[in-house]
Amino acid sequence: MHVVVFHCTAWKTWHVWTPLRNAAGTGYVAVSLFFVLSGFILTYVHAGPGAPAIEAREFYENRFARIYPAYAFALLVIALPFARHTVRTDGVSAMLEQAIAVVFLVQAYVPKLALAWNPPAWSLSVEAFFYALFPVVAPRLSRCRRSTLLAIAVACYGICLLLPLAYLHFTPDGPLPATPDSRGFWLGVLRYGPLTRLPEFVIGIIAGRWYLDLGSPRASTRWVMVTIAALGVLGATLALSPALPYPLLHNGLLAPVFALLIVGLAAGGGPLAALLSTRPLVALGEASYSLYVLHLPVLVVWSKLATYLAGDGFFGTAPSTAIFLGLAIGASLLCNRYVERPMRQFTLAVLRGRPSVGDLAH
DSSP states (O other): OHHHHHHHSOGGGOOSOHHHHHHHTTTTHHHHHHHHHHHHHHHHHHSSTTOOOOOHHHHHHHHHHHHHHHHHHHHHHTHHHHHHHHHHHHOHHHHHHHHHHHHTTOGGGSGGGTTSSSGGGHHHHHHHHHHHHHHHHHHHHHTSOHHHHHHHHHHHHHHHHHHHHHHHHHOTTOSSOOOTTOOOHHHHHHHHOHHHHHHHHHHHHHHHHHHHHTOSOOOOHHHHHHHHHHHHHHHHHHHTGGGSOHHHHHTTTTHHHHHHHHHHHHTTOHHHHHHHTSHHHHHHHHTHHHHHHHHHHHHHHHHHHHHHHHOTTTTTSHHHHHHHHHHHHHHHHHHIIIIIHHHHHHHHHHHHSOOOHHHHHO
């Protein structure tokens, strides 16, 4: 939802409490949380007690079936508007170049293509790179001593800071300050490059290993305090975000905070963990990936429908935004129920053998 609010609301014009407006304008940091959480979850699933050794082919099949159906569905929703707009502005060859990169999940490797077709999908391109490395990296990290893991985590965080600081020092895209609206080549490499974002994923893997080393920690005041402290640092950082250099905040500045927050909640971080475990929020959590890949396609559709129904002045107003948010959440729940989950099973059946009629029906 942080990403959705950042992408799809006129937060810059909000006449509300300034820290809240600042926080709304930093939705890009949620992608860093996504990368850390991904490393944590994969480690928890594949490196926990009793987990079998990672078999690369099965792992890749599971990951493909997990992300690609909803990803492809979101692309189909806006395929015609994307093709029409890109051909009109850049020509047929550019449209084909962008389409090929997006379909094969390699758009993040080329900064000018990173935001093609469905802009939030650049992070799925980066995530696919992480998936490719995980069966190789995770077993080696799992054999490291705790002191070695700590050193690797510190080194990864150092890289998270060093790369943006180097960009700020050398200003390779020119003297203008970098902002979320900037589009320089080297800023694109920094923001979207799979290698530049890899340290956040590795921090997530190490956090997962740390949590597993704790055994089955019982909920306690200590973990509640860890969660509260992480939320406090996160809230203060987002509220004061205009005072922080954008490249630094965008790329992993908060990665250790996210790691602590995840571990604190996983260990039983008090009332917030209990709230997140309620059925409605679990359902929303299960649909959150669909929301992530669908929110801009839904916005494109709603913009045309709102203009048709209520005229040019309605889209972008507060009522229009409220309707859009409801549509986006509803669409994500339906996509999770009728596209994401059944197509995941069907895709696995195809990859592992011929699907049966039962697979298709289910």
